[in-house]
Structure formats: C-alpha cells, structure tokens
Amino acid sequence: MSHRQSAPQWLSEEPLILRLLNSFIDKLERGVRPQLRVSAKTTPELYDFEEDVDYLWALLDSLDKDHHLITIKKSRVKPYQPTYEGAQLLFLPEREEQVRQWLERPAIDPYALVWQHELEKLSVLPPAAQGLAQTIVRIPELGAEKTLRGFLRIDEVLRKPMTLRALSARCFQGDSKVLERYEPLVRQLYPDLASHILPRPLLLAVYLPQSFQKLLFVENQDSFLALAQRRPPTTALIYSAGFRGSALRMREPEQVVFSYLDATAPSCVDFERFWFSDRQDRLVHFWGDLDYAAMGILKAVRQSFTEASAWLPGYDPMLEQLRAGEGHSSTSANKGLQKDPGLTGCQWADDCLLPAIRQTNAFVDQEFVDIPPLRLNG
Template sequence: MRATPTPPVWLEEPLIQRLLNVFVDKLERGVKLIIKVGAKTTPELYEFDEDVQYLWALVESLDKDCKLITIKKAKVKPFQEVYEGAQLRFIPEREEVLREWLNRPALDPYAVVWNSELEKVADSNPAKAVLAHNLIRLPEWGAEQTLRGLLAIGQTLQQPMTLRQLSARCFAGHSKVLDRHEDWVRLLYPDLAHRILPRPLLVTLHLPEHFSEVLFIENQDTFLELAAQPQSHFALVYSAGFALSAERTRTKGQVVFTYTQVSDEARAGFERFWFDAHASVPVWFWGDLDFAGMAILRSLRASFAQTQAWQPGYQPLLELLQNGEAHSATMAGKTAQVDPGTTGCHYADEQLLVAIRRHNGFVDQEAVRPLLGDCY
C-alpha cells in the first residue's frame, strides 16, 4: 500500500483548511467539486489587511505541489486580482490523501455528532434548516460546541454589537472565532445581520503642529522612537503591519484616530489629507527590509497611490544587507514570506527587492535609528 505523502506545514492556514473541508463536504453531499473564488467563498483573499498574495500562493500550491486541485483562472481586468473568479476543482482521485491530511475519514464522527445534536433543535428555529445543509467546522472545537455557539447568535444579536463582541458572547468568551466569518451570521440570520457594527481601523499617529509629508512606519518600537525625536515636518503613522492596507482605510466612519498631544487645527489638517484621495502631500513608508515589508508598501499604494519607500530609513538597512549583516528567512521564521514581484515604487523595485533576492537575506527596521529629515 502506497504511503500517504506528508502534508505541507502551511496546511493549518485557516483559508486552506476551510477550502479543503468544503471540498470534503461536497464529496459527502455528492455535489460538484468546484469552488469559485469570490468574496463569499474566499473572504481571506479580500481582506487586504492580510498578505493576500501569500494566501493565493498557498492555494496555487494545492495545484502545483500537492496535486489536490486544478485552477482555471478567469479573465480579469487590470485593476482586479489575478485570482478573481478563478475556479478551483478538486481531483476526486485524491480523496484518500485529502481525508487523511484533514483527519476526516469516510465515516465522519464530527458529522454524526453534528446531525445528532441538530435533531434536538426545535424546527421553529430559523437556523436549523440552513445548518442541516452547512456543516461548519472550527479548529479545536467539537461539533456540539460549534453548533451551540452558532445557535446562540440568534438570541444574542438582539442589539447592535461588533463581530468580536458577538463571538465572545456565543463562543465561551473567545472573541476571534467569527473573524472572517460574518458570512455565517448573514447566512443563518439574515434578518439580524444588520445589527453587526463595523469594527473601525484604529490608527495611531504623531503629528507636528504643521506637517508637509507623511511617513508610515511598520513597527511599534521604531514609531515610538521617531515620535520621541524633536518636532519635524513629518506626520508619523503607525501602520501596524498590513492593517492600513484595508480597502476601507480612507472611508469616513471606518477609521478612528488616536493622537499624541496635538492642536485641533493640526488634527483637522491631517484628517483633510487622509480622506482626500487627491491630496498632493508626499507619502512614505518605512518597514522591515524583507518581502513582507515590500508587500505592505505595495498594499498601501492601493489606498495611498503616491506612497514611496522612505530612503533615509531603508538605505542604512540596505547597506547592512549588502555588508552581510542580515538574517535568513529560516533564522527569523520568515520562510512563508512571498516575493511580491513589484511594488510600483522605483526605488523599492530597482534597489531594495533586487538586493533582497541577490543576498537572500532580510534586515528588520529596528536595526537602525535614522533621524527624521528630507528624503534623498
């Protein structure tokens, strides 16, 4: 008997787990083994505060490396992502491998418990019929716990609250269970879903009395260090990784600003810039000299199109890299980072990314402490 190949280490990624479990669900229901990529079927690929390029690379690996699926891409417009509308088709001959990797034998104990518990639910419960055709799995949660939590949503969502609050009140105090799963709530309780409050982005900034340039900073320690320097003409924004690359970043009502001590005039001036997509203020980004940092720069440019890599911060990191004072992806646990290809910034594309590839190393921004000043 041929041994089952070892599953890849990234199999536990929530997007991959959910896609593969959906294919098993389809196998058990005897329906077409196809998933069309879209905001409802693969919401993680549309949450742009995440590294969506990395997530899509993992989906492609299910085809190229694991031979579990085939991918048929759709024709996309220039402004769309390459995966928009793609069809993921499971290869039926790989069912045995898939079931072993997911620990879902043909006789599914989870499904048995799920159906048994669902029989106890009153037929008058509007969610029962939907749950009978949608077996939902949560990592490390049993069928009974999962079902109980989903059913509790109907009684809990009687007043407006955020998805995190709803999750904590229905799933044993765990606030992140429903992250990326608002679609479950809308599917089960379409008449209540309007009560879910949007969770605004929390943006931390340090403002001078008058600013003429904006600098996004990836890491907290560096942000605080620069904010402690004497006043400059830079408005400093803590980007918190990919957080500010979300589509709603420049939408009023979707952002809450927290400031250091600042005048009302300075605050009003900055918010005029933030919500004006045509503002001509120079915008810079400085983060780690690695593929993730470059991906953040690329993502930021979707909301702040004029954003460029900040040379006074990146140049000393580049020199460390060129002098051999860098760490490998393995040393820093960054093996999952994916080369973004291009960012749209000439300096980043022609110098920084080229150097990262040539030297096969990374340097975190905390390695240097530049002074705020004009860009090169």
C-alpha cells in the same frame, strides 16, 4: 505506485478475520490504537479445537506476510501452549483504505456525525439550521457541539449593533476571534441581522506637527516612538501596526479613529480634512521591516495613497546590511510563511528592495536602524 490487492476469496467465509478487521477499523474511528493480543477471550475461535485452528492462524499469518495489513509479534510460549498464545496483532493504519474496500465499509467523518447528531437534538430548528446542515464548520479547539451551538446562538445575540469581535466573544465562550474568518457565513446564515454587524474602526496612533507636509507610515512600535521623540517639524508619523494601517477603508470617515501625540486642535482638523479627502498632493512614505510582509503593506498603502513610496533614509541602511550578508533567514520561525507580493508599484522597492530580498533569501527588521542619525526630511 502500489496497486490495491483484491480481497482473498476466503475472506467472506471467515467470521474471525472479518470480525478482527472490522474491530481494527472501529478503533481507528475512535482514535484508539488498532491492535489486539491473542487470547481465549479476544479470539475464541483459535481455542475451539473442534475447528481447524491451524488453518485459521495461517490465514491471520497471511494478513501479515502476504497482504501486509498487520504485523504479528509473537510471545514466548511454553511447550504445551499454542504458538500464537499471547501474540500481538498490530494493524498498519496506512492500509485502512485497502481494508475498507475489502469490507465494503466506506470511510466516515466522525466530526460530521457529531455535527448532524447535535442538529437532530434541537427541538426547534432555527432558520440557520438548514444552512448549518449543509456547511460544517471545523474549529478543532471547540469541537462540533460548541461550534454549532455558538453559531446558533448568534440568532439571539445579534439583535443590536455590535462588532464581529463582540459577537464572537458572546457566542463562543469569550473568544473574540473565532468569527474572524467566518463573517461571510454569518451574513449568509442571518441576512436579516447582518446589518447589525458594525465595522471595527481602525485605530491609528499619529504624531502630528503644527503643520505637516509629508506622511510617514511606520510599521513597528519601537521605531515609531523613537521617531516621534525627535518631533519632526513637517512630517506626520502614522503607526501602521502591521496591516491595520493598510486597509482599503482607512480613508473613509467613521472607519478610522486617530490617537494623537501632542497635537493641537487646528492641526488635527487640517490633518483629517486631508486624510478623508481624495487629495494625493502630500508626499507619503512607508517604512517597515525589509521583508515580504512589509512590502505587502507598502503595496496596500498605495491603494489609498497612490504615490506612496518606500522611505529611503530608513531602508537604505537595511539594504546595505542585507547585501553584506547580515540579514536573518526568511524561514525563521518568528516570520511565519511570508509571500512575495510581486510588484508594489513603488519603483525603488520593485527595482532594489524586493530583488535584494529574493537574491539573499533573508530579511532585516526595522529595529536594526539607529534612529537619531536618520534624515527625517528624506
């Protein structure tokens, strides 16, 4: 590891060097490439021949060869021109911290400056302004001004009940997802209005037979619809759509909206009576991709349906495919960065499915399975 060099003793006595180094830092802060071409306009000291210009140039050359702060690229010169005429001085950005130390110029946060400037422009400071002065929110696609004004607008918008997505869209240029990660901050900034934030109900599609004995959560749409077309006589199918079906509140009344496929009114009543109870007396299975994300869904489903297990008829052919070396890489771009859930609580998933994923470092998608031959009573 390299150690920081102390500033040379001559630095404080050389206005040209100080000015050039400061100009490079200025450019870095503005997001401009830190470079300069030597000319009578940019470095007049080198053209004042009452000065020791050779000494000044030697100092600049030292910044390159001795201190490695800049790179000097010389241009071709005519015999009567100084050797440094038209030379290009390129500052090395990785040396910014070193130069800031020499100049006693600590790093600044341009975004924080804009954030503070926008707060200072407000003629009337709303109650949330103090909290926003202490908490800087960085949403790069919006920038400091639009982000700050969006958060301040919540005070006038959140005067009636609405979902967080509706609030976000009305405060952030129609973007309903900006506030997804900032609900705790919204509640902290506006404690008197937080009760107006409505929970967003889960929307679950359900195939429901006349009388059901089992529940099968299905992760992906194509597989769910293909299973529903077979109209299993005793199995209710729930399209979990990723993690939506695994939320802890999915068995709480008024937190879920069901969309039924060809269900009768009595069967819906029976299904919802079971769903919103604490009963655990029906078989519950989960079937999704053979990957870490799906195993995470299974783990979460078991928090609401404690005996839920991986569905063997669906996962068995996927497991064979994986063990045959026919899975796709766990690092493929469309899978994102998935985390191993550890243990799901389902013995077969923990003893067989997850170890197979770990050993092969590969996944198999649910759509691999041919639906018609599946045993729906498994």
